Amino acid sequence: MGEGFWIAALAEGGPWVALVFFLLWRDLQKEAAVREALRRNSEVLTELSVTVRERMR
Numbered sequence: 519m520g521e522g523f524w525i526a527a528l529a530e531g532g533p534w535v536a537l538v539f540f541l542l543w544r545d546l547q548k549e550a551a552v553r554e555a556l557r558r559n560s561e562v563l564t565e566l567s568v569t570v571r572e573r574m575r
Contacts, residue, residue, distance in 0.1 A: 527535045
């Protein structure tokens with residue numbers, strides 16, 4: 519998406535277009551943060567389960 523696209527979108531829709539894109543961008547960032555936290559949690563849980571299994575043997 520070139521610079522002309524953004525200028526045309528802002529010229530047609532005004533600040534509402536910028537607000538919508540900003541909110542979508544923030545939502546994408548929050549989703550990525552949640553995915554990363556879930557990935558880390560699953561790694562920790564996997565390590566814990568392996569440790570428990572090893573100690574029960």
